[in-house]
Amino acid sequence: MGKWPVIVAAILLAVSTTVTGKPFSLLEDVLRLPERENAMSDIFAANEGAMERLNLVEGDIRMPEDEGPHRLHKRNAVPYKDNTWTNKVVPISVSPDLPPAAHIAVQEAIDEYHKKTCIRFKQRTNEQEYIQVFKGEGCWSYIGRVGSQPNRISLDSGCETKGIAVHEFMHALGFWHEQSRYDRDNFVTIYLDNVKPGRNGEKDYYYGNFDRLTRINSQTLDTTYDYHSVMHYPTDAFGKSGKITIEPRLGEANFKWLGQRNGLSDIDTLKINRLYECDMVVCTDQPDVFACQQKCVKLKDGFTCGCHRGFSLDSDGYHCSDINECAKENFGCSHRCVNLIGGAYCACPKGHHLRDDGKTCTETNECAQGNGGCEHLCTDTPGAFECSCYDGFKLRRDGYTCKDVDECASRDHGCQQECANYVGGYHCACQEGYVLQRDGTTCEEIHCYGLAAPGGGSVDPAENCSTNGARAGQRCTFSCDPGYELVGSENRTCLINGSWEGEHADCRAKLCDVLTPPSNGSLSPPSCADPGALRVGKECVYVCGPGLVLNGTAHRVTCTPGHNGTMGWGTPGPNGTMVWDNLDTPTCIPDRLTCTPGHNGPMVWGTPGPNGTMGWDNLGAPACIPDEDPWMQCPHRLHVSTSPGRDYATANLTAPLTNLQQIFVDGNLTLGPNNFSVGETPVLFYGYSAGVERIECETAVVVTDDEHPEFVSCPESFEVNSSRQFPHVHWEKPEVRDNVGIAAVRRSRFPKGRMTWGQYSVRYTARDQAGNHAVCRFNIHVKKPACPPLPSPDHGSLTCDWWRLGQFCDLTCSDGYTPQGALFRYVCGTQGTWMPRTPLPTCLPI
Known part of the structure; x- marks a missing residue:
């Protein structure tokens, strides 16, 4: 429930009349009503599909075609005599195809009117103006005497009860529903937000069924408001599933249902008799037997007269006079007492409301009770209050609920590319291939960091891939020079998140076979003997020992790729080419010879050997080789x-x-x-x-740079307890650092703004120039303050359920027990406290 009642109809407080010595209490009768014990509830069920097809007003009223469903002269009782029936006589015709149960209901209704009023129904002969009861679609009637044509009353399947027949006949006599009275807001509260939409989803389709009359186009016949009227809506009339649309403003916990289907209430009877100026109520079908002004009370041996509540029987034993309840101690009212014919109630000055006792006025702070019914913000003002909305919302025409403002529909949102609206705000977004900048409005094209060309290779196109960086979607291709082989991805594509698809690419040098050093010599540098150092371009020099010179095809060789991709050792050839096939390992020979005797006498050329000996066997002729060129x-x-x-x-x-x-x-x-x-x-x-x-x-x-960024600070997950539905939520911006530098930080939510009740995950992602990234993640839980559990009563039970803003509970006492004090519906408000604040009543033995 959005509001607690603030005006109470005093007519319900201990007002009763005595008929044959037994007190009659409206409050007790209402409390005894079982669920759906209301004629209108049965009518709504029977008219489920007919209301919209037949344009029925208030659920069961047909309008003449020349007036339509929204005519101006809607009334609680017809204000003009030309709509009432002449001489209190109503001709009636009952269709023979009416089901037997409907015939019985019609007769019981006629008996009710004959018993309690001076209205007389007669069989129609040739009258042009009469009531025609037939089996149509649903239960409905016209209002009053239509004029030169019959007033048709439809009683379809589901309408064959006395209560429905009494209800529709009362329409035909000229009466609208009780809650249409112009003074109804003093006695009931209407919740339009709980009214269901129309067949095509129109939100306000059924709103007109709760229109309030004016003093000009209606009359109440000086009667008090009648919660017990057979013409009253039930509490859930035209409501969404499980929702209350109409509620008494006095002790709503006591009034779970309104109206009834037993027949005419005392006030229904009084209104009919006043409209048709009935001086007396006949006690039998024979007017000359016994008559009373208001009520007939059957005795064992006849009748006596009684009066409706709020009246007293005159000394003549027939007439009734109004009791001025305000004349006695101001009816117990702390401020103003308003006397009615048949009752009275207490009223308060502006800015005050009645307490639950229905007598005492206290200053009203509407915002303290259910937030005044406001969806967002409520501001109390002298004698009134105002509803307002959070930023990003605007107040609806009902003055209570708030509607999201679509900032993106305006040209002032400031977004460079795209604008995305959400409930309570908006944010800017960018098209694919762009990233939102720190100002939250402008977009910048996404670039991936430049890819360096691998050693011994290249990347194409070099200008887009390595020099200036690449746009999203750019494809870069890697290739290696001869003598190198590709390691990693040949093709890499710049993705829309600023990172590269694929693996790092490099060119790995191919290796030549290990060289054999010359006899009596070695290879220089020593790494020429290391298999892992023999890469493309590696140069090795053959070196001879002292006194020896190199003899062979080459004294310096280079590791170089061959024709078929294999690696080999070669020497410079003509025109800068390399000659490398079939190179033999050179040998070392003496650089001078000495003429000396040989072993067998003849003279031969030899070279000095160890210990002064001469080595001379098999000496080949030395060759002339060029001096070595400088190299690196x-x-x-x-x-x-x-x-x-x-x-x-x-x-x-x-x-x-x-x-x-x-x-x-x-x-x-x-x-x-x-x-x-x-x-x-x-x-x-x-x-x-x-x-x-x-x-x-x-x-x-x-x-x-292989090192990832580091968040120096990242907020812990936290909770926000707020009685407001859209509180401001903020957190400290995380701090991040990197050994080289941060390129960009993206966030899933702004660190300041409004959030409604619920759970949220917030994520920050930091990226450096090399594409390394780090993540800061935390959760936020926005909670409404919870009410403490209500203690379960002894000899009773609590029935609790949930509504839009929290929990509500009703107390029920066990059989044989009754509550001590007034019963209320306890509602958990947005402040985390139960309303009302009075303790639960105790269940006492009856």
Whole structure:
């Protein structure tokens, strides 16, 4: 329930009349009613499909075609005599196809009117204006005498009860439903938000069924409001499933159902007799036997007269006079007493309301009870209150509920590309291939970091892939120079999240076979004997011992790719080509000979041997070979990763292979350990030959960043307890660091804004230039304050259920027990407290 009643009809407080010595209490009668003991409930069930097809007003009223369903002269009782029946006589015709049960219901209704009123129904002969009862679709009637045509009353299947017949006849006599009275808001509360939509989803389709009349187009015949009227809606009239649409403003826990289907109430009878100016109520079908002004009370041996509540029997024993309850101690009212014909009630000045005792006025703070019915914010003002909405919402026409504002429908949202609206706000978004910037509005095209060309290879297209970085969707292809083979992905594509698809690509040098050193010699440098060092471009020199010179096809060879992709050793050929097939290993021979006797006498050429001897057997003729050219071979490209927590890496530079006497490193680099920043740094070695010719070679050190960013601070998951449905929620922005630098931080929600009750997951993702990333994740639970459990009563039970804003409970006492004090519906409010704040009543033995 959105509001607690603040105005109470005093007519229900201990007002009764005595008929044959037995007190009559409306409150007790209502409490005894079982569920759906209401004529309108039965009518709604029978008219389920007919209401919209026949445009029935208030569920069971047909309007003449010239007036339509929204005519201006709607009335609680017809205000003009030309709509009542002449001389209190109503001709009636009952269709023969009416089911037997309907015939019985019609006769019982006629007997009720004959018993309690001066209205007389007669069989129609040739009258043009009469009531025609027939089997139509549903239960319905016209209002009053239509004029020059019959007033048709339909009693279909489900309508064959006395209560429904009495109800429809009362329409035909000129009466609308009780809750249509112009003063009804003093006695009942209407909840339009709980009214169901129409057949095609129109929210306000049934709102007109709760229209309130004006003093101009209606009359109440000076009677008090009648909760017990056969013409009253039930509490769930036109309501959504399980929802209450109409509720008494006095002790709503006592009034679970309104109206009844037993027949005319006392006030129904009084209104009919006043409209038709009945001076007396006949006690039998023979008017000359006995008559009373208001009520006939049957005695053992006849009748006596009684009066409706709020009246007293005059001394003549027939007439009734109104009791002015306000004349006696102001009816117990703390402020103003309003006397009615047949009753009275207490009223309060503006800005005050009646307490539950129905007598005392107290200052009203509507916002303290159910938030004043406001969906978001309630502001109390002198004598009134105002509803307002959170940012991102606007107040609906009902003045209570809030509607989301679609900021994206306005041109002022400021988003560069796309705008996405959500309940309570909006956010900007970007098209595919773009990322939202920190200002939350502009978009920037997504780029992947540049891919370095591998040593011994290349990347294509170089300008888009390595120099300027790549746009989303750019495809980069890697290839290797001759003598190298590709390791990793040949093709890599820049993805829309700024990372590269595929694996890191590099070119790995192919290896040549190990060389055999010459006899009486060796290979230089020593690494020529290391199988892992024999890469493409590796140069090796054959070296002879002292006194020996090289004899063979080549004195210096280079590792080079062959025709079919295999690797081999070759020597420079004509026009810069390499000759490498079928190279023989050279030998070392003496560089001078001495004429000396041989073993068998003849003289031969020999070379000095150990211990002064001469070696001379099988000496071949030496050959003339050219002097060796200066040469230099650089180390292979060096790949290293950054040091932990640093934006650089330390790499050890080793000297190239060369036959030069001294080697230099260009720039500020030195042989040994050096610090290199992320990326590729070229390294140039150089030296000078004896002829002062500069010889140089170049390699590179490639430093990659494999270290992920680190969130220095990340909020813990937390809860927010709020009685407001859309509270402000904020958190400290996480701090993140990286050894090289943060490229972008993305978040799933802004750190400030409104959230409604529920659970949320918040995620921050940080990315550095190398594509490494880290995640900060935490949860938020927005909770409404819970009410403490209500104690279960002794000799009773609590029946609890849930509504839009929380829980509500009803107390029921066990058989043989009754509650001590008033019964209320206890509602858990948004503040986490039960309303009302009075303790649960105790169940006492009857």
